[in-house]
Amino acid sequence: MRHDKIPLPPGFVLESRENGLVLAADEARYGKPLWVDFVGGKAGHRRRFGGGRGQLVAKACGLAKGVTPNVVDATAGLGRDAFVLASLGTRVLMVERVPAIAALLADGVVRARKEPETAGIVARMSLHVGDAERDLAAIVAEADFTPHVIHLDPMFPHREKSALVKKEMRLFRELAGDDNDAGMLLQTALSVATHRVVVKRPRKAPPIEGPAPQHTLEGKTSRYDVYVHRSLKR
Numbered sequence: 001m002r003h004d005k006i007p008l009p010p011g012f013v014l015e016s017r018e019n020g021l022v023l024a025a026d027e028a029r030y031g032k033p034l035w036v037d038f039v040g041g042k043a044g045h046r047r048r049f050g051g052g053r054g055q056l057v058a059k060a061c062g063l064a065k066g067v068t069p070n071v072v073d074a075t076a077g078l079g080r081d082a083f084v085l086a087s088l089g090t091r092v093l094m095v096e097r098v099p100a101i102a103a104l105l106a107d108g109v110v111r112a113r114k115e116p117e118t119a120g121i122v123a124r125m126s127l128h129v130g131d132a133e134r135d136l137a138a139i140v141a142e143a144d145f146t147p148h149v150i151h152l153d154p155m156f157p158h159r160e161k162s163a164l165v166k167k168e169m170r171l172f173r174e175l176a177g178d179d180n181d182a183g184m185l186l187q188t189a190l191s192v193a194t195h196r197v198v199v200k201r202p203r204k205a206p207p208i209e210g211p212a213p214q215h216t217l218e219g220k221t222s223r224y225d226v227y228v229h230r231s232l233k234r
Contacts, residue, residue, distance in 0.1 A: 003107075004098045011176055014100055021107035021151040023171065031173040037107025038083050038122060041113045057081050058088055060198040060217050060224035061149045062232040066195040069148035069232050072140060074132035074189060077172070079105045079125070081151060082201070093145045094125060095132045098176050102129040133185040136192050147230060150189040153180040160194040181203070183209040190227060197203055 003014045003021060017033075024033035037043060053063045061071050073082040076094035078101070086092050096102040106127055112167055115184040116125045128139050135175045140147050155176055186208045189197045203223050207213055211224035 003103045004102075006103060008045075008100060012100075012174070014103060021104055021176075024105060024169060030174070034078075034104065034171050036078050036104045038079070038108050038112040038224070039118050043080065052079045053088055054154060055084060056217055056219045056222070056224060057084055057151075057198075057200070060149060060200075061085060061090070061224055062196060063088055063090065064233070067232050069195065070146050072136070072145065072147045072189075072193075073151045073153075074136060074185065075151075075153045075155075076092075076127070077101060077153065077176075079108060081153065082125055083121065085130050085151075088170055089120045089124070091124045091145075092126070093143050094127045095130055095136070095138065095139055097125065097129070097131045099129060099177055101172070102127065116184055122167055133181045133188055136188050140192060147193050148195045149199070150193040150197045152185060152189055152197065154185060186210045188226075190229075195229055199225045199227070202217065203224060 006013060006014055012023065014021065014023050020035050020037070020102045022033035022035040036233070052058070059085060062069055062135040063085075069091070070091045072093045072095065073085075077197050079094060082092045082094050094105065096105060107124045109127065112133040115204075126143060126157055128143060130139050132139065149156050155173060186197065186199065187210060190211070201207065201223055203218060203221055211227065214228045215226050217224045217226065
C-alpha cells in the first residue's frame with residue numbers, strides 16, 4: 001500500500017522528507033516526527049558499542065557460541081530489537097500489524113540497504129504486515145521461515161505518570177493502541193515457536209496472563225520472561 005493511502009488519525013501525516021519517510025503530528029503534544037534510522041543515531045551507536053551477544057535481548061533469544069537461532073519479532077514496531085538481533089547474525093522475520101508503522105520500518109530497511117555498514121545486516125531482516133495474534137502460523141509458513149524463537153514486546157496500558165514522559169511513545173501509542181490481546185498473542189506464539197518464546201516487559205510489571213515463564217532475565221528498566229519448549233543447543 002502506498003504510504004499516502006494509509007489511514008491515519010486526524011492531525012497525523014505520513015510523508016517523505018529528506019531523511020526518509022516520517023510520521024508527524026502536533027510536536028507540542030507528540031514531539032518530533034517518528035522515523036526509522038538503522039544507519040546512524042541510537043541504532044548506529046548500539047551496533048558499534050552495544051555489547052554484542054552480551055545484550056539482554058540476545059541472551060533472552062538464546063544467542064550463544066555456535067547458536068544463532070531464527071527469530072520471529074511478532075511485534076516489530078520500529079525494528080530496534082530486530083536490528084540488534086540481525087546485527088549479531090540472526091535471521092529475523094518482522095511482523096507488524098499497524099500499516100503506518102510497517103511503512104516506516106520498510107522505509108528504514110530500504111535506506112539501510114544502500115549503506116555498506118548496514119546492508120548485510122538488513123539483508124537478514126524481512127517484513128510482513130499482518131496480525132500476529134490471528135495469523136502468525138500462516139505468516140511463518142508463507143515466509144518459509146523456521147521459528148526457533150518468537151520475540152514479543154506488547155504495548156500495555158501505562159499505570160505510572162513517568163511512563164508518559166517520552167513523547168515518541170505517545171505518537172506510537174496513538175496508532176498502535178494497547179495490546180489488549182497480549183495473552184492470546186502469547187498463546188499463539190507458544191503454539192508456533194519451535195524452541196522458545198521471549199517476552200519483553202517493564203522490569204516491575206507482572207507477566208502476561210497465561211503460563212508462568214520458566215525463567216527471567218532482568219536489566220535496569222526491563223526484563224525478559226522466557227518460555228522454553230526445548231534447548232536451542234544441539
